[in-house]
Amino acid sequence: MMDVTTRDLGGHDFTVRSWGDPAHPMILMLHGFPEYGGAWDEIATRLSDRYYCVAPDQRGYGASYAPNDIGEYATSKLVGDMAHLIGDRGSVIVMGHDWGASVAYGLAMFRPELVAHLIIANGVHPVPFQRAMAAGAAQSEASQYINFLRSAGSEDMLLADDFGKLLKMFSAKMDMSWLAGERLEAYKAAWRQSGLRGMINWYRASPLIVADPGKPVDMPDLPLDRLRVTCPHLLIWADGDTALLPVSTEGLEEFAPSLTRAHVSDADHWLLHQQPDAVVEIVNNWLG
Template structure:
């Protein structure tokens, strides 16, 4: 693994890389509350096939973290990664959790940069918004989003050496993989309440709406014709996820006509940590 800092659209971004630079590129996009080091188990398993590139995305780890919610809209997050891909695309893009949102954004709005899309327990905006607007199980599971958006949430989560952050991270899911030196590395990546606030601004800047349980809301008006993934798309799903439920991917085929689904047993939202061998095998089998 090698590291470097690059300038994207005039701002510094920290990267981790694995594998021969001559190989096809795989852009690996982490979610909340992770950072580029989240791929340390999976990337080496893919490095014989890909040159794996994992950035700390805007607001995370050692990358640029501007103040202000307005800096964390999806269009700006996608622009960061479009600049990273540059003119040498297209590349294969892999995203997890919030990284999936950026990966979908690249595939939908910058399709010339993406030749294949891989999502690991992440969601397309339309099925996810439908599920959160319905007032059912996904609405209930997503109430943490409202808690994160609340003013001062970063101060509460950073207190007592991020003890509440660790509880949120592990809510109803396995966290055996996050201990010792790895847990300390995460705390160092989170930094302090200010850095954590930048990470949480991804939630605050998102237009997605969360209904109260049992109180459906009207589905927001979305540009459905623009939210289509034209390239081959692999969705790897661990059904033990309690933050993103299977209902949040229902109807995905409507927006991804070339979709392959692979389910991995015995894992949850953190499947890339819990079952890296199985995730790698699913990816390598699919790319051929």
């Protein structure tokens, strides 16, 4: 059974969902764009017999804290929110998808004492992703939507016509048949609560550079030595993803020496909804 509470994280209110017995090992589940904590229900329900699953609406999402200032969505602040949520529990398992992966990687890299195991499902480490987006090749082309999202007023365009353009953006190249009926209405309710600006500010605050197709750009200077994951790391990947391509994970072993790769078939970016049983089987087998 899912429990929904409001938690004070660093002086700000966040909506937090949880499943399972708090006495069990904790998995912190971090959603991406344009989801919310409830997006983990299929995965958390299946894992809750062995793990205490905790999924917040992250900063800017749902009814959680959503400041207007773009600077309030810097990675350091997003990671800080989740460090407050982990609190004095010690090191936990952290699982991230899409933008939630950026926070999960941030915790593993900058607060390694808080992360016992890192699980990423179709999400990317900043260095391989930046390399792929700077190359001017396939990932650069696939990431052009980021420029639209960063543009002024994009949230208003996506909110119009009952979120018509937002839904069209994601259904154009990927299977969104899972987002229908009561689930779609729950998503729309979360989008109305947030107003979309906060979640889109994640893109605006990111320093990542998107090259134009066919026009590679020089890589920005990155603190490579600080961007390593020392804990055991599992990457679950569905190759049908058209937003994040396999090239965006090339060279990940350079930054995660304890990396295990696993693949899910017949799925795309939304593998957590399309193949929850396969994802959970991989997680359970890897965690032992």
